[in-house]
Amino acid sequence: MDHNNPISPPKLALKLIEWFCPDRLQEAIIGDLCEQYEINLDRHSKTWSKILFTYNVIRFFRYGILSRKAKRQHSNSTAMFKNYFKTSIRNLVKQKFYLLLNVLGLSIGISAFLICYLHLGYELSYDKQSEHSDNIYRLVTGDVNSGNGWVKVSAPMAPKLMEVIPEIERFARFESVTYNPYITVAYEDVIFSENKFYMADPAFLDMFSLPLVRGQRNTVLSDLNSVIISESMAEKYFGYQDPMGKKIRIDDKMDFIVTGVFSDIPINTHYDFDFLISFENLERVLPNTSLTANWGQFNYFTYLQLSEQSEAEQVVKKIQSTELNIGSNRTFDLANINIQALADVHFVENQGNIKPAYDFNYIYIYSAIAIGILFISFINFVNLTIANSSKRLKEVGIRQVVGALKAQLIIQFIIESLIVALFSVLVALAFCQFVFIPSINDLLNSQISFDFADPLLSVVITGLLLIISLSAGGYVAYFIITSKPVNILKGSAQSGKKGGLFKNILLGLQLTISTTLILSSLFIYQQLNFMNGKDLGFEKEGVLNVFLNNETMQQKGDVIAARLEQISGVTAVSGSDFVPGSPNWNNQVWWEGQEEAVTMPLITVHPKFIQTMGLELVEGNLDQIEESKKTQIVLNQKALEYIGWNSGLGKAFSPFGKSSGLRVDGVVKDYNFKSLHFEIEPCVLVLRSEKNYNQLSIKVQSSNLRATVDEMEAGFKEIIPDMPFEFTFVDDSLAQLYASEQRTSKIVATLTIVAILLASLGLYALLSFTLKEKTRELAIRKVLGVKSKQILWLLTRNYITVFAVASVIAVPLTYSMMNNWLDNFGYRIDLSPTTFIITISGILILISSIALIKTIHSGKINPTDALRHD
């Protein structure tokens, strides 16, 4: 055999044994194997020798050999783990500022995510309190699923349907006891106006599993005169007294006995009430109603509970094909009646709902923003850690020299990230518990809270921890290892320049999100401001509405008005049914030469209303109108325009039948009687001096308001001493119309601040990072005499380019989004280019100033320190 040119053993088998054989034993074993191979070559053919070699290698794959490898490593690692933990903690504590930035950033991201999770869970928890919730449906009409439905039906419908459709196990009807916004409730001399006084069939209690604190569920409402009240009402009216058996008086004319107390209705239900009486009282409390007739009066929420095994579709078919004989040979058509599952009620906006529905799009928007914020804070965390890691290069280098494996280094950084992440989660939980959850609950009127018994929450938190620590630690370790820390010991360290494009994309993403948010919140703010300042065509300042919440008060309305007018600070008093933005009464109207009836909104008010609200009369005589005792008609200009008259005065016009003989007595300038979401429509004011209005509109002088209001209350009490004096300012009521916009504005503003904070943090991290990378470059430049202005440009050049790209994306994005949103309003601002320019320049200044801070900082570095190692 020629030893100088040996036929080498199979490479694959060699690789294999090198892989599994412990390093310590490898040399001797492979040597022996090779020697045997050479012996075999003499004895056998080449191929056979190779096969034998491979066979022998495989024979070494046995416990006696492998266990030697495992044992050695294991004992090593446990000791190492302790060491990692110790060095990690030391490192973190040594750099408190970085730790603070990291924990702050991460915890904000985690908080955003958790809040979003809780919010989603809360919205999905609506109407889940009942044990029957899967089988409850409500009767509706119209296209409910697309949001064009009406969610109430008539009173006799459900009992009739139950007779003919066996799947219906029971039904419950539900409705407020008054047409007015409020009703008075009195106990002895305590009297309040209440707006959550309802009546329901007794089955309602069991269907919705209403938790009763006092009384028996199946008997509390069996008596007509029974009322059950919420715990907070029991405290409000009876204090520490036992509420059971107490007598309360509603509307100053009907008495009810308290027979039960229930826990306050949680917010996550589609209904809300404080008082409940039996539905059998319907005819007694609401005039012109009937429990058995009036099939067309679609005024009552009606819930059906279907049997477990029934199918909703079948029931719908049965309902729609039911022919009802409603007496005197008339039939009632049910073809348009549908049912809506309880689970859908909260998510589809329909007319008649007690609470506004939740638009599910918000979930997508909030989730996207929350995940975006989490992602940004996570990227910041990674960048900050990497920026800070050059200090660790020596440590890592020494570890590698001493023999640390790559896997061990990765584990070390994962442990370090895990510690930071764990800390951030704790801070985030505290943030949520004490800051975010209370404010979110306040803002969105919800009751979210941490439920640590919820297994999913633990899974979410653990998952976040794992994802953050594994990916951040892994990425940082990858970055450090690929920058070859061993070299730093040789004196030629150069941190890697990997992922420059990736970093720029992430930065661009951050800047795009932040810019979009800043711009959006500015435009939302501008629109809200615009609506506040818009001339509505009537005076909203200094007008207040005093409520007359029961018949006694309404009958005395004129007397009260006369008394209040004598007060010096009061300019005018007028009865009205007008509440800004509340649904208007639509009526069919006719006019001269118009045969077909047209529907127009009708507002019934006292003649003095024109003066009180400061409406501007363009036709007609104000004195004459105020003197007149007849029913008078005043149109707005839009109505005139709609009809096509140049002048309306004296023309025949009637909202009460074709030939009522009424004529137009005046025309007023257009005024916004609805919210500014809607453009002004044709509108008819019906002036009647003889009517019991449910509120008085009062114009007061703005000076000495407090005293005027006190005087008004005194005057009011003179006439009806035992009734509550309650009022609101019209501008407050108007602000209510924009509550949802105010909310959106607050949420977006908060998110904007968070995004700006995080983006600044991210920019700071990236700049530190760049500075680290360029330390030597800058040092050499400084030695050669570069100015700090040039250094600034050197540092910011990249970011300004990225920001330019981000703006190019953010501006059109914001433009289309905001245009879309503004289209919801009949009166809207234009998106001014100035705002865009100012905002973009502002961000540019922010970027430059962060860079400036860093530049000044870097200016202090002594070039010799940076270059010493070379």
Place this chain on the structure above:
Amino acid sequence: MKGNYLGEFEELVMLTCALLKDEAYGINIVEQINEKTGRKVNLSAVHVTLYRLEDKGMVCSVMGGATAQRGGRRKRIFQLTNLGINLLKEAKANRESFWTLIPELKT
């Protein structure tokens, strides 16, 4: 001490080590056993046994010099320790004491 007994194969390997002196390394031991007893043993079995004996302190090993053979890799040379030698002797004596008591088998 528990475990200070020699298995049959262990004894064989140790005896071979003693025989080969400075040349007692893996493949040589395999060849030697084959030559002396006709038994075909696998290299891996010998190695595992040697490492086990080393753990027990019956043999010790040193790395020998590199040779042109084996691709320049060094050999691991195994030597008996005093403990190993004593145990071998003890084992032999034990057996002898049995053999003296059963002379009929000697023929």
